[in-house]
Each structure stands twice: as structure tokens, then as C-alpha cells.
Amino acid sequence: MLAVDSTVATPLLTKPLNLGADIVMHSATKYLNGHSDVISGVLAAREDNAFWQRLVAVRAQSGAVPGQDAAQLLRGMRTLFLRVRESCQSALYIAEQLEQHPQVIEVLYPGLKSFAGHDVAKKQMKSGFGGMLSIRLAGGEKAAIAVAAKTQLWCRATSLGGVESLIEHRASIEGPDTPVPLDLLRLSVGIENADDLLTDLKQAIDSAHV
Known part of the structure; x- marks a missing residue:
């Protein structure tokens, strides 16, 4: 089964x-x-x-x-198709842009060729790779927590799949026994403007690494 x-x-x-x-x-x-x-x-x-x-x-x-x-x-x-399509497009765009950011050491998103499961995702997923991604930051746990606190458009909350974009430091949520890397942030991309979301993330990352 x-x-x-x-x-x-x-x-x-x-x-x-x-x-x-x-x-x-x-x-x-x-x-x-x-x-x-x-x-x-x-x-x-x-x-x-x-x-x-x-x-x-x-x-x-x-x-x-x-x-x-x-x-x-x-x-x-009734709006599932529209919401998922928008989230997928924005998530892929944000993931591709953040791969180039000097303070982002890894972007985990199945739509990226650098992702370990990309080939499998291409075979199994149609019309998009989802609205969820994670990023790992060069500044470690301290920087990750600071970025989550400094975003203005992304809401700091534990959930996913809504029209609003969410960010969370997952290791803090799961506690000391978590297998999640301490430098990782989980992102749920909503339906806001993708450039606005990216700009907000970049300013938060830059501020956290000053």
C-alpha cells in the first residue's frame, strides 16, 4: 500500500x-x-x-x-488553477534570482536544474513546480532569523498554500531535535507581485548581512 x-x-x-x-x-x-x-x-x-x-x-x-x-x-x-499558476511562476522566478545572490548559499526548489530531484520533478510535475522553496543563508542561523524578521511583504508565519506569501525559520518551529539546517528559511509564495516579493527578500537579506 x-x-x-x-x-x-x-x-x-x-x-x-x-x-x-x-x-x-x-x-x-x-x-x-x-x-x-x-x-x-x-x-x-x-x-x-x-x-x-x-x-x-x-x-x-x-x-x-x-x-x-x-x-x-x-x-x-474555484480559483485553484489561477492561484497555483501564479505561485508556480513567481516561485520559479524568485528561486532563479536568489541563486545569484552572494549571501544565498543554496536555493532548494524542484524547478531549478541545480536541485537534486529536478529530473524526477520534470517527469512527475506538469505545468509548474509548486509555490514552495527554501533558501540557505551564508550568515547561518542568526542571519536566517534576522531575514525572517526584516521582511515587510512576506508574513512571518507557519503555513503554506494561501494567497499571502509566508516565510519561516523552520528549525525554530521544530525545536532542538530538528533535522532542518539552522541557516534555512522556508518560503510559501503567494499571489503578490513577484518583483515586489523578490525586492522585499533582497532588502531583508542585505540588511541581515550588514
């Missing part, structure tokens, strides 16, 4: 069931909703088998049925 979390890729970019997955999970709170005001989740199965029927039965018995969130989720999905 192969289960895949495809929240970040969204159904628009990757179709795991066609690639051999048995069950696909989406945190509908993220891209499917897109407005950061829903708590919901989605499971989809390739086959209506006995295991899937057990999951359906557990859901029915526990009363895990969405209420008002369903209406808000439907609202968000």
Missing part, C-alpha cells in the same frame, strides 16, 4: 494515482482552500477495495464530515 502526501504539488501539478500511488492525501487547509481559513483534509484512492471501505467506515462512524468548511473549500477551489 503506497500512500502519498501531495498537498504541495496539488492535483494540478502531480497526479500520484496515475504514477502508482494507492492513496493520495491533501491538506485541504492549504492550496485547495487557498485562503487560510479552513481546516480540512482529503483522501483519494485508486481502487475501491476492502482497505478503502474500512477507511470510509471509520470516517462515517467518527462523524468526520465537514460543515461550513465545505462551502469555503468550494469557494477556494
